[in-house]
Amino acid sequence: MIVVAGEALIDLVVTAEGQRAVPGGSPANVAVTLARLDEPVRLLARIGTDEYGRQLTEHLTSNRVDLAWAVRADQPTSVAVATLNATGQASYEFRLAGTADWQWTPQELPELAGSPATALHTGSLALALTPGAQVLEDLLAREHRRDGLTVSIDLNLRPSIVTDRAAEQARVRRQVSLAHxxxxxxxxxxxxxxxxxxxxxxxxxxxxxxxxxxxxxGGEGAWLLAPDGSLHEQPAVRTTVVDTVGAGDAFTGGLLAALADLDALGDRPASRLAAVSAQQWAEVLRQAATVAALTCAHRGADPPRRAEVEALLATAS
Structure with missing residues (x-):
């Protein structure tokens, strides 16, 4: 089981035709991607009990995301206003003051030792906004010391919200040292x-x-620096772009799912990742890029299911 920790919020998507409220949040999007790729996933999130929170809960459970460790929070749900331009590129404005996602306390976190968790993934605003960011960073540190699962981080920075570059550099430097x-x-x-x-x-x-x-x-593809120091390059998988909402999260989910299929996540994480061959890294990147491309072909953060990914991979090969 992969554990994903972080925000589950509402994307208020604004287009020339109007606006619509859809479930989002980078970690929640990663969790949905993993579930649609048939990977067991549990989301560690604080979800409000307001109408938006109920919409998020319904969305996550209908996509088979396990919410056994989710916290039912009294605070309101966070909202991200995503405005799409004519080419489908999204710009964001966030309404986050006093909302549920950032209020973690140590007592709300589960004990991962002895659980079936093979990886812990987090990132984005969950690792940047106080007071909860420090609680999650402490969790990463504890799990990194334990060496019992793979720790994964997606930076997914939001300079419009966290504007202090020097402070962000220091935060990222600390947190990256806790990740595999x-x-x-x-x-x-x-x-x-x-x-x-x-x-x-x-x-x-x-x-x-x-x-x-x-x-x-983006449209240029991706680079991957493997444990042996080799650099792998994957061109973007061509698609008709409807919008780019959730594409980066879908890439992350596709990456983690591919590594899970290789049994490359789990205890002794550095050794597991070092055992992945060059050919396997190429396949991991190809799957992640394919998942991202298929998401760009859908409206909103709507990642594909495994059958759709396998069909496109088979066609490409």
């Missing part, structure tokens, strides 16, 4: 490190102990 697998977009890195190259950043992460680092590059 780190994923970021080229936009994340361009904002976070305007004076550094991607290769320099990845080399630094490797020195910090990260086994595998992935950088997504």
């Amino acid at each position: 697998l780190v994923k970021a977009s080229d936009e994340d890195l361009a904002w976070l490190y305007p004076d550094r190259t991607v290769s320099d950043v990845l080399a630094g992460w490797r020195e910090a102990g990260v086994s595998c680092a992935v950088v997504t590059r």
